[in-house]
Amino acid sequence: MRWALVKVCLAVTAMVVIAFAVPLGIVIRELASDRAFSDAERQAATIGPTLSITTDRAELTRAVLSTEPGGRGHLAVHVPVEGGPLDIGTRRAARQDVETVREDGRASVAEVEGGFALLQPTALGTGEIAVVEVYVPEDEVSNGVATAWLMLAGVGLALVVGSVAVADRLGVRMVRPAQRLAGAAQELGEGKLATRVPEEGPTELRSAAVAFNSMADQVVQLLANERELAADLSHRLRTPLTVLRLNAASLGEGPAAEQTRAAVQQLEHEVDAIIRAAREQRPHAQGSPAEAGCDASEVIRERMSFWSALAEDEGRETRVAGADRAARIPVARPELAAALDALLGNVFRHTPVGTAFAVDVHHSGDAVIVLVSDAGPGIADPRAALARGGSGSGGEGGSVGSTGLGLDIVRRVAESTGGDLRIGRSVLGGTEIRIWIGLHGSGPEGGRRGHGRRVGRRIGWRRRREPRAPAGPLH
Template identity: 30%
Template structure:
């Protein structure tokens, strides 16, 4: 079922309300104007009839003669003197008037006779009321005056209605335009444009929806960028264990008398470890990893030492892992922290020299894990975390991945010093807020 556009609905509603309001006021006002003009005409006729009756001799009945209207009487009036029986004696007007018979009671009377609006006034005398003065005017004059007033009112009503329609169009546009812009922005957002911006309209609800839509667009854009970068980082990060697995198998095949069973067991172990890394990283990329719980820092450091001690010892690089008790309680995903530390130790192994030291400590209720080697270099605190291709200079994609993982856990990864090179992972304690 097709819905009605908001512009049309508002226009019809406002114009309809204006039309009904005008009708409710115009109809009673039209009736009142009609009565007002008729009453004004009757009042003027009564005044004229009273003036003529006062100037009419009361012996006209016994001595018939013409009666002249007094000076100053309005023009266009018919003035006649009638018996109380209704017969005309003098003046102008119909030969017989039923209205004149009512003057016998000594009071003024008015009525429409034929095409005239007439008023009769009794002529006072000592013998009682025997004569009446009839003053009349064409009733069409009153009707014409009423019709002109009605036409004026109708013109004003049309003007008011046109003004209401104009204001309704403007208001409908003012209300509908922000919604149409929101619709366009939502469509652009659905097509992948996460930089949508909405214009301020001055309408609180529309502006609030626009702000929410912009925030949603930014959040979706950041999430998509983070996921794309995360995917690139992960693919780069997995090459090292995969290369080690392949080299181990190739070396076992090429060495005469090699223990293939031991090589297969090592490859199988590395394959399982690689599978665990892939699963953990995919869960972290989707923000669907295991729920954050209390982090076992001691166990994490023990696993790190067991994993890297033998390899570094073979290269003549001592590894020292220490923890300054007591450590604050931290809620974080163990897999994420494990990957961060592996990246830092691997970075120290590849680009540093001498002893590698991993130190966990408490700094103001937060957990700080320092990874230090004895190397030095002109390292910039921010550019070191930029993503670079494997063949480029710098520290590759691993540090960028580690920083992304740290921020996802509400922490931070910083380069704290370059002589010696020290990277610090900061994780907020359970009682403190996340780093922003």
């Protein structure tokens, strides 16, 4: 493309230069010739007054030699006298040409050896016609023509070279963005998802670069969503797995019971591996807000109805408070259900049998706060737990079988609305997870000042001070 543009520009510029330079060169040559013969006519006119006064040979000779062309031997006078024409000076024109001018009475130019001869008729006092001959050398006729032609050629060559250089720069400006775009497309095809194209060059290529970058971002987002979906679906398997594990624990002793428990443990291990693999490949990007909302109170009542049956089997006391009134939130129903299942599943997995837990819902003007509390031993290091959830990998301080994805699912649900997730100490003595869900994209009051035990005490204080619906008895 670059060389094609250079060739086109070279051809067009060359044609333009030729179209203007050739006629201009011809005009310059004609102007030089006209200038030389005009000077010759002026020189011939200087001898006219002498011819009108006398035809004496000596007088005419002195008059001819006194002129500049006569001194150089370039001026001659042909006077008709008795006995034949009188030639004064060096004659170069043919006798026939001289006689023709005398008879016609019109000036003419005759070609002679080494140049041209201007033959100018002049009237004598006797009524006869004399002919003044002025010799014009060839170099005077073409004086300055070669220099002018060289200048024209130089200007034309400069125009051609300049146009080629400009075309080459334009070609580079067009080709390089196209090459970068092609290279980026190849790298993206090789799996380098971070590849982007600088939005430079002509308008069309800038538009193509913008479209490519948008496509690459969309590909990255789609892959991230796919990995998140795989991880979320795998994590949602923990809910039925928890039920299976608890039911398997109540089977008693025997080969069948041991095989069932081993199968459940193996299945749980495979789910953990899937979650961990999906989390390791997931780019750290904040998800977009959910497009559809739901009634948080309805979802909480539904999930607590499911988990309360299992809690009754284990002798756990449960309580739901504040879920008797509607609480619309900008979170999709499956997302909120997955977040609640993740938190309640963690209660069953990481607290002793018989540990009580509660779910409270608080309403405010710009947010809905969901508190999940338990009476277990609590989380020793809330900051590490949140960090483990954000990185997607378990730490040394984490619980056995914990991938941290449960907290990360809850965190993403909260942050998609402008809220956040915090961990603290509950009034029941164990862990309290607070989910702040913004209704209008507004964040928690006071900003995010960190997580951990210190934040937990502030959350507990807010929970005791904020008015809420009367809590039902633990059952």
